[in-house]
Amino acid sequence: MKVRLTSLLLTIISLTAQGQQAPSPEERAKRLFDLSDRNRDDKLTREELPERLRPNFDRVDANKDGFISRAEHLAVMSRQTPSRPSPENARRPLLEGIEAKLDLPYADTENPRQRLDLYLPKLRKTDKPLPVVVFIHGGGWRNGDKATGANNVGRYVTSGEYAGVSIGYRLTGEARWPAQIHDCKAAIRWIKAHAQEYNLNPEKIGVWGSSAGGHLVSMLGTSGDVKELEGTLGKHLDQNSKVACVANYYGPENFLTMIRQPSQIDRTKGAEYPEALLLGGAVPEREETAREASPVTHVSAGDAPFFTAHGTEDPLVPFAQGEEVHEALKKAGVPSILQQMTHGGHGFRSELLDQRLKQFFDKYLRGIESEIDSSPITVETRQKK
Template identity: 50%
Template sequence: MRYLLLFALSFPLLAQCQKVTPAPAGFRALRDLDYVGSGNARQMLDLYLPEKKGEKPNPLVVYIHGGGWQAGSKDEADVLVGLIKGNTPYAGASLNYRLSQQAQWPAQIHDCKAAIRWLRAHAEEYHLDPDKIAVFGISAGGHLVSMLGVTGGVKELEGELGRHLEQSSRVSCVLDFCGPSDFLTFGGKGSVIDPDDPQGPLAKLIGGPLKDRREEARKASPVSYLTQDDAPFLIIHGDKDNIVPYAQATEFDTALKAAHIPSILLTGTDGGHVFLSGPLVERMYAFNARHLQGKDVQIPGGAVPSK
């Protein structure tokens, strides 16, 4: 319950995040680390490192922000802080990526993969465990962490950014909070977003309306890349989400299981687009404990309260 309270106090409404998240007690923050070497502020990350160095390197939780691929910042990392503080053994990273008004897909996943490679290459320097990396994202960030989870080794999505191309971009586990999973089935499921709107967030990401860019939409969809060696997933989605349809979660969970990829779906009862409740937080902690610490914990799927 102590972890639950600490997380609840740290979990923001996305619209309220307007300032740089301070390092919590017992941590130090390293800001604006350039994971590409370009000097571009959108290709930098922040690290939150425990001040006390333990015997073992710290597992890492990487946070990727939302914002429709056209807004948001690594500075808004309260949600990450909620997952790593409270006597957990974790370090944290929050990263920027190029937004859709700066570069079209697949620039965003190229950036995210470059960041994972950079973190792995600098693991010894920052006392991180390169074999224990969780990724957590909300909305557009949920889409990007899902792509990281299912495209390890997919050459065309690795990109050629940064100085550590020899490093793997694979991750240990994925916490996908209301992220899109299949743009080809996105429309007509109760979302206020029209994928055929040329001014909509999807069109801006893939370079045009879905009806004209179906192959690009397919290539940008996590469901297109499933293989049995992909990372295990925790999918979190509200059944009343009117931005990313709940069907994106149920369809993705079904596809992951059909591909023999471990997947747990948590459905927020009457939950909208991003929600918080005690049972949800406890299962998020348990999921990280299983995959980052090797603890034998049970994580029941199914409905969770959204408040």
């Protein structure tokens, strides 16, 4: 099975390298089904699935007939494997001056979600180990792709002063909490374990994420000393998952308070909203899990410095979430900046914000001391779904 899956991946890579269009997500899903269907009866038994996926069998077997049909397989794969930007569009800004090492497995599994992309400058401005900016994508923990992080870290890598990484992680269509933070921590440990190989500074790793990604980077920043959330993925358990600084863009910080705050999402009924899908049930019914999954729960002295950017008119994750983590960090004595984006919704653009974020990373990853202005920035909202 491993040989056949590797052959499929090599074929996809070869087609892309030759300028041909790589298989679509639907085509990849069909091929994966065919590879797993060993007896060619057009249905999958529990035994035909890779061992790591067998716990999901009953969920995928929608009609409970003891088999996974091709339709059931494709239905689940379409929810958890969104379309990936074409290689031309996803990588275009990075073609000049960047060496990209894509889809590196960090958890010692064959799961395509447990991969990271590493970006290195072709022309470094120093021979010393480079600090690393790590991006974690959003998407409500149920959508998104690490390919979208390429442009975000690219601006740092092209400077020759940083290396960049974009992390993929398991989505809620495949796994519930704490799988997502286990994946992210395993990726950080992988980076540290391979720091010497790529001439990176393992003590200068900054993490940056938006929305669900903002939540996960906030968890990395506050739970570096929480053994229970470390997980056991990968070969590098001798490494820790602590990070040097956190850039949190409009991430949820306290699930227990967020359900009581105004939002376009009705979190008082049912269990189909993003946080409920993450936690395995409605927040009031999963209170202990919700508390464990909330970054504010783990705030303590010695946590990584934070830069939180949040829109005052965010209709999905209320601005109060950014205020709450900022106040908790200040109370614990942790350096924290709350960048208010006046009129900003769930997503925004601002060159001034980009400049302040660069200043933040330079300060905590490159040791360039400066006073970072945190006065409000007025923006036009740009809704992210």
